Amino acid sequence: MKTSHIIGIIIIAAAIGIIITTAGDASSYVTFDTAQEMALNGNENSIHVVGELKKKNGEIVGIRPSVDKLSFSFVMVDDNKKEQKVFYNEPMPADFQRSEKVVVIGSYKDDLFVAEKILMKCPSKYQENTVKAEM
Template sequence: MKKSYIFGIVIIAAAITMIISTAGDASSYVSFSEAQEMSENGSDNMIHVVGTLKKDESGHIIGLKAAQNKLSFSFIMVDQNGLEQLVYYNEPMPADFTKSEQVVVIGAYKNGQFIADKILMKCPSKYQEDTVV
């Protein structure tokens, strides 16, 4: 057998091994109720919840509270099923957090509270074209 064939087989085997090992880390978006159920069943996986920030009529975020040292904050998020949940984030507030249209929190329930390890934001694009009439 040629060395190039052996090398190709080794590369393919390495690629398959990498795909299988990372498949366990993949997760999908769930609601807060599903996330809580997963936590109660003993799941240690990071959970992705997508939703929006709870805002009043004037557009101000309801329940946004920063710690005195500004190194952590909490906010109320509404998932796609309409369930509200207080989310804690132990990092400083990201830039443009208050302008975000949609938020994805990645974390887990601990002691009945959702603790986010990461926050991903979808902010309104400044490059969107305004409709011209």
């Protein structure tokens, strides 16, 4: 076998190893109940939970910024309507309160979900604006 063939086989094997490793890190959206169960079973990987901010009479409730405004906590409602307090150790994103859906990526620490990252879907980004011309 030629050296170039051996090098090619090694490169292909390395690529397959990288693909398998990254595929193992991928996760899907779960509910808070499933995330808590995963944490109790020793899963320390980041978990994706999708939901909405808690609202009462159309107003968002449950957002508590820290005194120094460098972190905050909020109440999120998942797709099964379970409410959960979420802590985020970063400042509140600019359009956070306008978001339609929120995805928190993190893990449970006791009964608190600690988010490492927050992804938001804001309605203004996805609504079609129509302009009417007057004659």
